[in-house]
Amino acid sequence: MPEGHTVHRIARLHREAFAGRGVRVTSPQGRFAAGAARLDGRTLDDVEAYGKQLFYRFGSDILHIHLGLVGKFLIYHGEAPAPTAGTRLSIAAGETVAYLAGPMVCELIDPDTEKQIVAGLGPDPLGGGTEEQFAAMVARRSAPIGAALLDQSVIAGVGNVYRAEALFLCGIHPDRPARALQPREVACLWRTIAGAMRLGERLGRIVTVSPEEVGAASPEDLAASDDERLYAYRRAGLPCRRCATELRAWTVGARTITACPHCQPPHPLRRTVQDGPAGATEEVRGC
DNA sequence: TCTTTATGGTGAG
DNA sequence: TCACCCTAAAGAT
Numbered sequence: 001m002p003e004g005h006t007v008h009r010i011a012r013l014h015r016e017a018f019a020g021r022g023v024r025v026t027s028p029q030g031r032f033a034a035g036a037a038r039l040d041g042r043t044l045d046d047v048e049a050y051g052k053q054l055f056y057r058f059g060s061d062i063l064h065i066h067l068g069l070v071g072k073f074l075i076y077h078g079e080a081p082a083p084t085a086g087t088r089l090s091i092a093a094g095e096t097v098a099y100l101a102g103p104m105v106c107e108l109i110d111p112d113t114e115k116q117i118v119a120g121l122g123p124d125p126l127g128g129g130t131e132e133q134f135a136a137m138v139a140r141r142s143a144p145i146g147a148a149l150l151d152q153s154v155i156a157g158v159g160n161v162y163r164a165e166a167l168f169l170c171g172i173h174p175d176r177p178a179r180a181l182q183p184r185e186v187a188c189l190w191r192t193i194a195g196a197m198r199l200g201e202r203l204g205r206i207v208t209v210s211p212e213e214v215g216a217a218s219p220e221d222l223a224a225s226d227d228e229r230l231y232a233y234r235r236a237g238l239p240c241r242r243c244a245t246e247l248r249a250w251t252v253g254a255r256t257i258t259a260c261p262h263c264q265p266p267h268p269l270r271r272t273v274q275d276g277p278a279g280a281t282e283e284v285r286g287c
Numbered sequence: 288t289c290t291t292t293a294t295g296g297t298g299a300g
Numbered sequence: 301t302c303a304c305c306c307t308a309a310a311g312a313t
Contacts, residue, residue: 103307
């Protein structure tokens with residue numbers, strides 16, 4: 001389940017469990033045997049996340065991990081099962097063991113390489129990025145905003161779920177050119193994504209629906225639900241939670257997005273301002 | 288036991 | 301635009 005919130009959560013949990021301690025590092029599967037042997041027994045100084053990248057610092061040796069689509073960490077406190085045939089990496093200290101399976105990247109790099117990787121990424125809402133940085137990246141993209149949000153050089157850490165949810169919550173059609181968005185729409189996207197990612201990091205699951213909207217007491221309750229956490233992602237053919245219009249799915253940026261035809265109109269709606277200057281209009285949300 | 292699915296990204300054509 | 305890589309877990313048989 002790796003979007004940025006998952007990666008930052010892993011960094012936090014692993015920092016708490018392993019940082020400042022000597023750690024046992026092995027590669028049960030063998031595909032990271034040489035790297036594991038180099039790190040085994042050494043002190044893990046710190047764990048950091050940026051976007052979807054993880055960096056484990058052992059002095060000037062840095063373990064770089066990217067989970068990709070199917071990669072995951074399984075963490076055990078106390079008794080742990082034997083690693084499976086797919087366990088690329090095992091990190092252990094005291095009572096805690098973390099198994100890594102299916103990562104897209106698991107490699108040793110030096111500090112310069114880390115700098116290059118981070119330099120190629122846009123602002124990370126959970127990593128000190130700013131709304132101004134995001135706005136500057138969006139302003140120079142002619143691609144659809146739905147594609148731009150998946151581009152890690154525009155904003156780091158957003159994946160297919162946060163993209164669909166943020167565009168829905170801000171009432172923005174995914175096909176609209178990024179640079180044509182109004183400043184308030186860009187601001188809405190950044191703030192919505194940042195807030196949702198902070199919540200996701202805390203809950204360990206993406207929740208965007210307002211609890212009161214579905215009669216729930218808290219986001220924690222929604223996190224346990226499979227049906228009520230999200231507004232748009234993978235809900236094609238179902239009625240919009242806000243207006244009951246049937247949600248529609250198509251491809252944007254080589255991945256499937258789902259959106260509401262009514263809440264996310266192709267062009268921002270405008271209406272005449274009653275008490276403003278003659279001919280003045282203001283934007284209104286689809287819903 | 289088999290099949291399906293996934294929140295990502297790259298490289299070839 | 302497509303094929304392809306990585307693996308666990310849920311669902312189907």
